[in-house]
Amino acid sequence: MKQLNDPTQIDALLEEKLAILFKHSTRCNISETAYQDVSSFEASHPEVPVFLIDVVEDRPAAQYVAERVSVPHQSPQVILLQEGRAVWHASHFDLADEALQAQIETCLSASS
Numbered sequence: 009m010k011q012l013n014d015p016t017q018i019d020a021l022l023e024e025k026l027a028i029l030f031k032h033s034t035r036c037n038i039s040e041t042a043y044q045d046v047s048s049f050e051a052s053h054p055e056v057p058v059f060l061i062d063v064v065e066d067r068p069a070a071q072y073v074a075e076r077v078s079v080p081h082q083s084p085q086v087i088l089l090q091e092g093r094a095v096w097h098a099s100h101f102d103l104a105d106e107a108l109q110a111q112i113e114t115c116l117s118a119s120s
Contacts, residue, residue, distance in 0.1 A: 009062040010052060013069050021059055021081035022076065022092035026115055028108070029068050030103040031085040038100055046086060049108050056112060091113055 009030065021027055030046045033039040050058040063070045063083045074081040077089065083100035084108055089095070089110050096111045 009048070009058045011060050011062065013061070013066040015069070015072050018069060018072055020074065021091065024057060024089065025091060026056055026112075028056060028112075029073065029087045029089060030058065030060050031063050031073070031081070031083050031087075032060055033063050033083045036084065042084035042086070042100075044109070049112075051086055053109075053112060088112070088115065097105045 009093060012021060012029075019031065028046070028049070030042070031093060038066070038116050042106065049104055050056075061069050063081075070081055070083070073079075074088060074108040077087060077092075077094040079085075079087055079094045079097050085099040086098060088108070098107060
């Protein structure tokens with residue numbers, strides 16, 4: 009996962025055709041479980057770039073994303089971005105690897 013921490017990096021992320029953004033809190037056990045799920049997803053889908061914002065260290069970056077993609081900030085949170093738009097997002101226990109995989113497959117099949 010490539011860590012993002014400033015608006016310029018986030019703006020570049022929004023140029024990606026398809027990408028995952030994971031907002032992670034190092035102070036939360038639920039977020040640690042989510043981190044494992046997102047890492048597992050990343051390992052099995054190297055074609056989909058995965059980015060991370062540490063919401064403890066980079067709170068302004070997390071808020072900037074919320075404003076840019078119109079998705080209220082939560083943590084942990086996964087946002088699936090397609091051509092700069094949030095097409096799916098989930099937080100806490102709803103962001104399991106299987107749910108993320110299903111959403112990616114939907115996006116990939118729609119763009120084929």
